[in-house]
Structure formats: structure tokens, C-alpha cells
Amino acid sequence: MSLYSETPSAALLPSGFSDLLPGEAEAEARGIACVMEAFSRHGYERVRPPMLEFETSLLNGSGGALSTQTFRLMDPSSHRMMALRPDMTTQIARIASVRLQDAPRPLRLSYSGSCIVIGTPGREADRQVSQAGIELIGPDSAQADAEVVALGARALEELGIKGVSFDLSMPALALGLIETAIPEADREDLIQALNRKDAASVAELGGSIADTLAVMLQAAGPASRALDLLASLDFPASVRPHFERLVASVAAIRERAPSLRLTVDPVDFRGWQYHTGLCITVFSTTSREELGRGGRYIAGQEPACGLTLRPQALLRAAPVPPSRPRCYVPVRLEDEAMAALHAQGFATVSALEVDAEPDAEARHLRCTHVWRNGAAHAL
Amino acid sequence: MSLYSETPSAALLPSGFSDLLPGEAEAEARGIACVMEAFSRHGYERVRPPMLEFETSLLNGSGGALSTQTFRLMDPSSHRMMALRPDMTTQIARIASVRLQDAPRPLRLSYSGSCIVIGTPGREADRQVSQAGIELIGPDSAQADAEVVALGARALEELGIKGVSFDLSMPALALGLIETAIPEADREDLIQALNRKDAASVAELGGSIADTLAVMLQAAGPASRALDLLASLDFPASVRPHFERLVASVAAIRERAPSLRLTVDPVDFRGWQYHTGLCITVFSTTSREELGRGGRYIAGQEPACGLTLRPQALLRAAPVPPSRPRCYVPVRLEDEAMAALHAQGFATVSALEVDAEPDAEARHLRCTHVWRNGAAHAL
Known part of the structure; x- marks a missing residue:
């Protein structure tokens, strides 16, 4: 069988x-x-x-x-x-x-x-x-x-x-802020509204932090602009360390990779199931x-x-x-010749019998070169 | 969590x-x-x-x-x-x-x-x-x-x-021989005896091919001796091509890899479930x-x-x-210095803060070298 x-x-x-x-x-x-x-x-x-x-x-x-x-x-x-x-x-x-x-x-x-x-x-x-x-x-x-x-x-x-972008978020910042100001029963609706980027619902459900959340929604984008906007906000002491850490992490990344495209979305918390601090998503243009x-x-x-x-x-x-360029070689080419082809970057494709027309067989096997008179010749 | x-x-x-x-x-x-x-x-x-x-x-x-x-x-x-x-x-x-x-x-x-x-x-x-x-x-x-x-x-x-050995077998040869000479109902016992290398049972169960199978049992070992012993046997025409192919394959392997250790076991057919010709097992000393x-x-x-x-x-x-040797480097070593270490084959292990005692930290992190005065120094 x-x-x-x-x-x-x-x-x-x-x-x-x-x-x-x-x-x-x-x-x-x-x-x-x-x-x-x-x-x-x-x-x-x-x-x-x-x-x-x-x-x-x-x-x-x-x-x-x-x-x-x-x-x-x-x-x-x-x-x-x-x-x-x-x-x-x-x-x-x-x-x-x-x-x-x-x-x-x-x-x-x-x-x-x-x-x-x-x-x-x-x-x-x-x-x-x-x-x-x-x-x-x-x-x-x-x-x-x-x-x-x-x-x-x-x-x-x-x-x-090319065009790599690292998109950063810090879910603990917005979640911590919501916990300080919004009754537990109302939090899920507000989080859903933030996930939808639904500014009208956020304004309606945001209570005492509605204005802060509105700025955070607007801040999403290039890291330097986002951090400038967030710096204008008066975060409560319980969540301020998350913001400061985000600033410090962005600064440390910039020192190491000055030309790297960085964005920040301060209200992104979708899909981060076990993460406790900075969250990272990588994209490319x-x-x-x-x-x-x-x-x-x-x-x-x-x-x-x-x-x-x-x-x-x-x-x-x-x-x-x-x-790799592919060179068609006769059955039983000497080891030295084979090694030289490999050193030049060729893959060798060996004949399994003596060929009448090696060029035709080389083309048939998608080779770019054929071995003739002691050297690889382009087809 | x-x-x-x-x-x-x-x-x-x-x-x-x-x-x-x-x-x-x-x-x-x-x-x-x-x-x-x-x-x-x-x-x-x-x-x-x-x-x-x-x-x-x-x-x-x-x-x-x-x-x-x-x-x-x-x-x-x-x-x-x-x-x-x-x-x-x-x-x-x-x-x-x-x-x-x-x-x-x-x-x-x-x-x-x-x-x-x-x-x-x-x-x-x-x-x-x-x-x-x-x-x-x-x-x-x-x-x-x-x-x-x-x-x-x-x-x-x-x-x-080192010491690689390619052990070759050709299950179709012995199986084909058994089919020519042994009634179907008796074949399984004979195959089991051959699997056990049980010469006495093979002699008893082997009928008209008992002598041939005895030589095949003895032949297992270095390829040249095995093929010489098998060449003395008079295989029926229906299985002779399997023997001839084994001889041809061994000869072709020898041409390509003259120093490779080759053995042949002509009565090995254990574990070859879908194979139809030459079977190969690789060992090393x-x-x-x-x-x-x-x-x-x-x-x-x-x-x-x-x-x-x-x-x-x-x-x-x-x-x-x-x-790879590991070199402990200060936080924020310049890219050029880092690239030079990588080009020399080092893995770099970066400090994450300014160290008071880089040598101690380097040893702690199982580094072999530490960066000092612009170069890697062995610890």
C-alpha cells in the first residue's frame, strides 16, 4: 500500500x-x-x-x-x-x-x-x-x-x-481611575463605551471623571502628543504612579530607539487578560x-x-x-568542486544518471546554473 | 492573578x-x-x-x-x-x-x-x-x-x-523468498523465528529454503562480507532483482561515501511498515x-x-x-560598541541600572566578560 x-x-x-x-x-x-x-x-x-x-x-x-x-x-x-x-x-x-x-x-x-x-x-x-x-x-x-x-x-x-509601530497602553491607569469614581455596577457599561471609543456615551456614563476620560480618549495617538495631553490631567494619587511609569517607560524606550514610532492609547484595555502594567502591540505600515x-x-x-x-x-x-541559486551538477561531482559551489552560495542539484542534455534537465529542475568545464554557468 | x-x-x-x-x-x-x-x-x-x-x-x-x-x-x-x-x-x-x-x-x-x-x-x-x-x-x-x-x-x-553506521536491509528479498517456498499458513512462525534470529527454529520451519535462510542469517554484518555470502546463494528469479538492487545501491553508496560504515542484515524486517525496497537505520558508536x-x-x-x-x-x-561568551555591558552602551561585541561573537547582557560593582553583577549573571574602558575583559 x-x-x-x-x-x-x-x-x-x-x-x-x-x-x-x-x-x-x-x-x-x-x-x-x-x-x-x-x-x-x-x-x-x-x-x-x-x-x-x-x-x-x-x-x-x-x-x-x-x-x-x-x-x-x-x-x-x-x-x-x-x-x-x-x-x-x-x-x-x-x-x-x-x-x-x-x-x-x-x-x-x-x-x-x-x-x-x-x-x-x-x-x-x-x-x-x-x-x-x-x-x-x-x-x-x-x-x-x-x-x-x-x-x-x-x-x-x-x-x-519597514514602518514598524509599537502601540503602548497601560490598562491599569484607566481601570484604576474608574474604580476611584464609578460605582461597581456602572463600570462595565463605561468600559464598553471606552472600548467602542464612543465619546457621547463616555460623557454620559463618566460621572465625575467624564472630562478626564474625554481627554484620555482624545489622547490616543503618537506618544509625545498623548503624554503631553495626559500630563495636563490631575490623576488621583492611587493611579498617578501608572501614568508616571508610562512616561518613564516611553522615555527609556526613546533613549534606546530614538527613531522608533511609538503610539499611546490610554483607554485601550481589550485583550489584555493577564497583564499588569505596560501593554505592547506591534504593527507595521x-x-x-x-x-x-x-x-x-x-x-x-x-x-x-x-x-x-x-x-x-x-x-x-x-x-x-x-x-539560493541552484546549480545542476553531474552525478558524482568531486567533493571539492561541490564544496566550492556551496561556498559560493549555490544549492547543488545532482543528476542521478549521465545526462545527454544537462542544460535541458537543469531548466526542467528550475536550476539557475549548470556545471560545465569545471565551473557554474548561468542558464 | x-x-x-x-x-x-x-x-x-x-x-x-x-x-x-x-x-x-x-x-x-x-x-x-x-x-x-x-x-x-x-x-x-x-x-x-x-x-x-x-x-x-x-x-x-x-x-x-x-x-x-x-x-x-x-x-x-x-x-x-x-x-x-x-x-x-x-x-x-x-x-x-x-x-x-x-x-x-x-x-x-x-x-x-x-x-x-x-x-x-x-x-x-x-x-x-x-x-x-x-x-x-x-x-x-x-x-x-x-x-x-x-x-x-x-x-x-x-x-x-563520530562512528556513524548505516544499517541496510531489503525486507522484500527474504519475504519474497518465503512466499515462493513456504505455505501461507506457516509463514508467520518462520518470520517470527527470523526476527528472533533463532537459527534452530529457522532450520526446522524453513523447508526447502532452510539452507538459504541459514546463510542469510549468518550474513548479517559488514556490507561487503554480507553481499559476498549472499552472492553464493541461488535466489529464484522472482526475488533475484531485490538482491541485485541491494548490491547496486551498496556500490553507489560506496562511490559517494567510501569511508562510510555500512552493514547489511538480509533478514531484518521488523518495523518496516510501508517500505518497499531498501530500508535504512542509522546508529553511531x-x-x-x-x-x-x-x-x-x-x-x-x-x-x-x-x-x-x-x-x-x-x-x-x-x-x-x-x-557564546557573555559580556556584561552598562545600561545604554552605544550601538556601535554593542555591534562590535556581537561581531566578535559575544552575547551582550545589559545592566538595567547603573551598577556600583559591575564585575560582581557580571559574575552573578554567568557572564564570562565585562565591558570596561571600551573593551570586553575576561572575568
């Missing part, structure tokens, strides 16, 4: 899962290698957690926020439920707080791998999501926030992605997709800040790397 | 799944990159199938041999069963015969990724298995067999693995584990030969690559 004998029409993949073909798969691998190399050069050491864990471990703590997006499997060995990882940050937090609890802090870790999410039936989106990221565990400071953002920006620059996201959270008992890039989105935003 | 808040004792992973920590994860990634680079230089183009597919697609044809080792999941989107891949060869066969059906042949594909197997409860073994491999699709020739073996040997050499396996099979309608290496086993057999 042959391996794979179905008809093409039966060979469909589940929605959200795809093959990467030659070219695409190579570009993805090179993109991941490029960002992982940038992380490694800056002292972030790679860890590799498994594709699945016991459900109790993977979805514990705030990892539970991803529970509805997680595939589960019965482990026939332990009779316990396992879960396919929908995200790697919980795993890195586990490694930091258990396996590497005695490693010195700050602890800098990097990772790459695939995650699987259930997705929303009927909505087309990737359900196998590549991630490549960093976590800086231990310090809670504007300099730590800035290192993570600046290194993310550096990695994207090395991939050749060359793509409408989110290229990555991250921010500050608590890993076990420790402050941490991380950033996860999405290689699939990076590839759609990055220039396509040139592929 | 924090990300990951369980106690360490609850943080156990399911048996067969593990974390790779700094050093190990880097070594695995470098090992995979090294073999994939060797494959790419020889014209094998990378494809990347998804982690899971519909069960009907992943386990169709002879992929079904892996059915009992495969985790299944319900797809809430299509309400069809999906399966986590236990192996990638079926996926590459699908890509070759459907997605790349119009690509020119010979088609050379490479791949790397993780596979998940159910394993045997109570038996400790990896259940998440990394694979990195090649498939040569289209030609059915000794030269094609030899290209796959020689390229696998080259990749292992580049990884620095530095490790007792199988480093890889492969062989000839039918992909869709086409002849194919492949080899899958197991990066986890390779790492246990390969010398540990030296890790």
Missing part, C-alpha cells in the same frame, strides 16, 4: 491549518532564525517547552484565560487530561518559576514554536500559530520595559520590516496584521515583561529573501 | 514530554539548523506541513500503520476528527502528490518539526519526537538510494557525530539509540526514498557546541 493514496479533493486540511511550500517554509525558518539570533545576541537564552502539558499545569493561574481556546486530550498513560498549548508565555513562566527558580535574576529567556488554538468556527484565521518571543523576568522597571521593546524593534529591523504583542505580567511570584512576535505575520510584512 | 502560580510538585509534565533548558534548547536548534542547511545546500527544499490534519488524510494509505500511536481531537469547526501527526513522511507524501503534483521530478523535499506519539504506558520514551528529514520523490534507482544515504551521512558528519531511519516507499503513485533523523538522539550523540 502506498503512503498517501487519497484523491486530491479529500486532501483538504482543517480550516486554519496550512502547508508551507518551498520558498514559504524556507522564508519562515529564516525569519524565525533571524529573530532568535537577535534575541540570543542580547543575552536571551533559548528554552523549549513541550507542545502539550497536563491541563492543570498549562491552564493554571491566568493561563486559564485561554481555556476556551485550548484543545484537550486524554493521556492514556496517566489517565489525566492534557492540553495543547494555545500560547507559550504560561510555559515560560512555569519554567522560570520552577525549573529555573535558582537561576540568577534578571532572567532572560527566548523561545520559538507552534501553538494551536481552537479558533472561532466560521471565522477564517490561523489555528496553528508560530510564536517567537522573549521574557525578561525579575526586574520591574522602565528600563526593563524599554529593553524588551527596543530588542523587539531591533529584531524586526534585522528582518527588514506594510501590513494590517498585528505582528506581535506583549507586556508586563507576574510570572509565578515575579514581575516579568515579554514580547511575542508572530512569524507568520512577519513573513507577510517582510521582504521576500532571495532564494 | 499571576501567570503560573502552582506549586513545583504540581508542575510535573506528562511522561515522555520535557522542557529543554538553556544550553539544551540552543543545542537542539543549532543541530536542526545544521542538518537542514546540509539538506538545503544539496537542493532539498523545505516544506512545513501542519501539526495536525483530518484523521482521514493523516492516517490514509499506509499511514494507517501508525493509527494506534496517534492522538485524535474533535474539530469543533467541521465536526470531523483530526489527528496529531505521529510522523511527517505521510504529510510529505501528501504534499508531493497533491500540492506539488506539477512540480518537476526528481522532487527533493526537506522538513523538520515535532511529532507526537501516544507511546506505551509504563515504558519511558520520548512522546514528543523531533524529526528532520529528506524525501527524494520520483526516481527508483540505486543512485537515488545512494544520494539519500550519502546526504544523511554528510549531515551527521557536519554535526560532528557514541550512542546506543537509533539516530534515524528511512528507506524506499511509494508516495501516492510515485517511487520515493527518504531518511528521517531524530534531533533529540543526535544531540545525545553529538559533541556539545561551545556556548
Whole structure:
């Protein structure tokens, strides 16, 4: 019986899962290698957690926020439920707080791998999501926030992605402000109005902080203008430290990456489920997709800040790397000649028998060059 | 709530799944990159199938041999069963015969990724298995067999693995011989005896081919001695081509890789579930584990030969690559100085505040060097 004998029409993949073909798969691998190399050069050491864990471990703590997006499997060995990882940050937090609890802090870790999410039936989106990221565990400071953002920006620059923008938010600022002034029963409606950027409803529901929230709504945009507008506001003492930290983090990022495009949205708190401080979303003018996201959270008992890039989105935003030129060579070319071609950057494609017409066969195999008289000749 | 808040004792992973920590994860990634680079230089183009597919697609044809080792999941989107891949060869066969059906042949594909197997409860073994491999699709020739073996040997050499041995077998030879001479009802007992290398039972059950099988049992060992012994046998015409092909493949491998250690076991047919010709197992004298396996099979309608290496086993057999020296640098070191350190091969580890005692902090962070007076100094 042959391996794979179905008809093409039966060979469909589940929605959200795809093959990467030659070219695409190579570009993805090179993109991941490029960002992982940038992380490694800056002292972030790679860890590799498994594709699945016991459900109790993977979805514990705030990892539970991803529970509805997680595939589960019965482990026939332990009779316990396992879960396919929908995200790697919980795993890195586990490694930091258990396996590497005695490693010195700050602890800098990097990772790459695939995650699987259930997705929303009927909505087309990737359900196998590549991630490549960093976590800086231990310090809670504007300099730590800035290192993570600046290194993310550096990695994207090395991939050749243009027009990168880091969009910052600080959900604790607006949420804390609402808690000081709005009765608990009324908060959810106000938060929904802020999420919709619905200024009329915010004015109506905002009570004593309606004017402050109106300015915060208007402030969303380039970081320097946003921070100037926010500086005019008189935040209560309980939330003022969040504003000051945002100012300090932006200043520290600017010192490290003066030309990086930064925006601030002081009333963005959508999708930040376990984050406790600065939140980061990465975009590029060359793509409408989110290229990555991250921010500050608590890993076990420790402050941490991380950033996860999405290689699939990076590839759609990055220039396509040139592929290796291919040289068709005779069966049994000497090792030295082959090594010389490889050193010149060629991929060699070997004949498997003696060819009457090597040029024709070379073209047939999409080669750019053919070996003749001791050298590669362009076709 | 924090990300990951369980106690360490609850943080156990399911048996067969593990974390790779700094050093190990880097070594695995470098090992995979090294073999994939060797494959790419020889014209094998990378494809990347998804982690899971519909069960009907992943386990169709002879992929079904892996059915009992495969985790299944319900797809809430299509309400069809999906399966986590236990192996990638079926996926590459699908890509070759459907997605790349119009690509020119010979088609050379490479791949790397993780596979998940159910394993045997109570038996400790990896259940998440990394694979990195090649498939040569289209030609059915000794030269094609030899290209796959020689390229696998080259990749292992580049990884620095010593004492590599390629163990070859040709199950169709002994099976075909048995079919010519032994009644169907008696074949299974004889095959079991051959699997056990039980010469007494083979003599008893072997009927008219008992003497031939005795020589084949004795022949297992270094390829040249094995082929000499087999050459003395008078194989029936129906199986003689298998022997001749084995001789031709060994000769073609020797031409390409004269110093490669080759063995032949003419009565090995354990674990070859979809293979139709030459079968290959890779070992090294530095490790007792199988480093890889492969062989000839039918992909869709086409002849194919492949080899899958197991990066986890390779790492246990390969010398540990030296890790990057780490240089502790002050907060906000100029970009040029940082780039110069990276160009010298250093990973930089940045201070996040001004240090009173940078040498102590550098040692604490396992750095080998510290930046002082404009240069890296060894600690």
C-alpha cells in the first residue's frame, strides 16, 4: 500500500491549518532564525517547552484565560487530561518559576514554536500559530520595559520590516481611575463605551471623571502628543504612579530607539487578560496584521515583561529573501568542486544518471546554473 | 492573578514530554539548523506541513500503520476528527502528490518539526519526537538510494557525530523468498523465528529454503562480507532483482561515501511498515539509540526514498557546541560598541541600572566578560 493514496479533493486540511511550500517554509525558518539570533545576541537564552502539558499545569493561574481556546486530550498513560498549548508565555513562566527558580535574576529567556488554538468556527484565521518571543523576568522597571521593546524593534529591523509601530497602553491607569469614581455596577457599561471609543456615551456614563476620560480618549495617538495631553490631567494619587511609569517607560524606550514610532492609547484595555502594567502591540505600515504583542505580567511570584512576535505575520510584512541559486551538477561531482559551489552560495542539484542534455534537465529542475568545464554557468 | 502560580510538585509534565533548558534548547536548534542547511545546500527544499490534519488524510494509505500511536481531537469547526501527526513522511507524501503534483521530478523535499506519539504506558520514551528529514520523490534507482544515504551521512558528519553506521536491509528479498517456498499458513512462525534470529527454529520451519535462510542469517554484518555470502546463494528469479538492487545501491553508496560504515542484515524486517525496497537505520558508536531511519516507499503513485533523523538522539550523540561568551555591558552602551561585541561573537547582557560593582553583577549573571574602558575583559 502506498503512503498517501487519497484523491486530491479529500486532501483538504482543517480550516486554519496550512502547508508551507518551498520558498514559504524556507522564508519562515529564516525569519524565525533571524529573530532568535537577535534575541540570543542580547543575552536571551533559548528554552523549549513541550507542545502539550497536563491541563492543570498549562491552564493554571491566568493561563486559564485561554481555556476556551485550548484543545484537550486524554493521556492514556496517566489517565489525566492534557492540553495543547494555545500560547507559550504560561510555559515560560512555569519554567522560570520552577525549573529555573535558582537561576540568577534578571532572567532572560527566548523561545520559538507552534501553538494551536481552537479558533472561532466560521471565522477564517490561523489555528496553528508560530510564536517567537522573549521574557525578561525579575526586574520591574522602565528600563526593563524599554529593553524588551527596543530588542523587539531591533529584531524586526534585522528582518527588514519597514514602518514598524509599537502601540503602548497601560490598562491599569484607566481601570484604576474608574474604580476611584464609578460605582461597581456602572463600570462595565463605561468600559464598553471606552472600548467602542464612543465619546457621547463616555460623557454620559463618566460621572465625575467624564472630562478626564474625554481627554484620555482624545489622547490616543503618537506618544509625545498623548503624554503631553495626559500630563495636563490631575490623576488621583492611587493611579498617578501608572501614568508616571508610562512616561518613564516611553522615555527609556526613546533613549534606546530614538527613531522608533511609538503610539499611546490610554483607554485601550481589550485583550489584555493577564497583564499588569505596560501593554505592547506591534504593527507595521506594510501590513494590517498585528505582528506581535506583549507586556508586563507576574510570572509565578515575579514581575516579568515579554514580547511575542508572530512569524507568520512577519513573513507577510517582510521582504521576500532571495532564494539560493541552484546549480545542476553531474552525478558524482568531486567533493571539492561541490564544496566550492556551496561556498559560493549555490544549492547543488545532482543528476542521478549521465545526462545527454544537462542544460535541458537543469531548466526542467528550475536550476539557475549548470556545471560545465569545471565551473557554474548561468542558464 | 499571576501567570503560573502552582506549586513545583504540581508542575510535573506528562511522561515522555520535557522542557529543554538553556544550553539544551540552543543545542537542539543549532543541530536542526545544521542538518537542514546540509539538506538545503544539496537542493532539498523545505516544506512545513501542519501539526495536525483530518484523521482521514493523516492516517490514509499506509499511514494507517501508525493509527494506534496517534492522538485524535474533535474539530469543533467541521465536526470531523483530526489527528496529531505521529510522523511527517505521510504529510510529505501528501504534499508531493497533491500540492506539488506539477512540480518537476526528481522532487527533493526537506522538513523538520515535532511529532507526537501516544507511546506505551509504563515504558519511558520520548512522546514528543523531533524529526528532520529528506524525501527524494520520483526516481527508483540505486543512485537515488545512494544520494539519500550519502546526504544523511554528510549531515551527521557536519554535526560532528563520530562512528556513524548505516544499517541496510531489503525486507522484500527474504519475504519474497518465503512466499515462493513456504505455505501461507506457516509463514508467520518462520518470520517470527527470523526476527528472533533463532537459527534452530529457522532450520526446522524453513523447508526447502532452510539452507538459504541459514546463510542469510549468518550474513548479517559488514556490507561487503554480507553481499559476498549472499552472492553464493541461488535466489529464484522472482526475488533475484531485490538482491541485485541491494548490491547496486551498496556500490553507489560506496562511490559517494567510501569511508562510510555500512552493514547489511538480509533478514531484518521488523518495523518496516510501508517500505518497499531498501530500508535504512542509522546508529553511531557514541550512542546506543537509533539516530534515524528511512528507506524506499511509494508516495501516492510515485517511487520515493527518504531518511528521517531524530534531533533529540543526535544531540545525545553529538559533541556539545561551545556556548557564546557573555559580556556584561552598562545600561545604554552605544550601538556601535554593542555591534562590535556581537561581531566578535559575544552575547551582550545589559545592566538595567547603573551598577556600583559591575564585575560582581557580571559574575552573578554567568557572564564570562565585562565591558570596561571600551573593551570586553575576561572575568
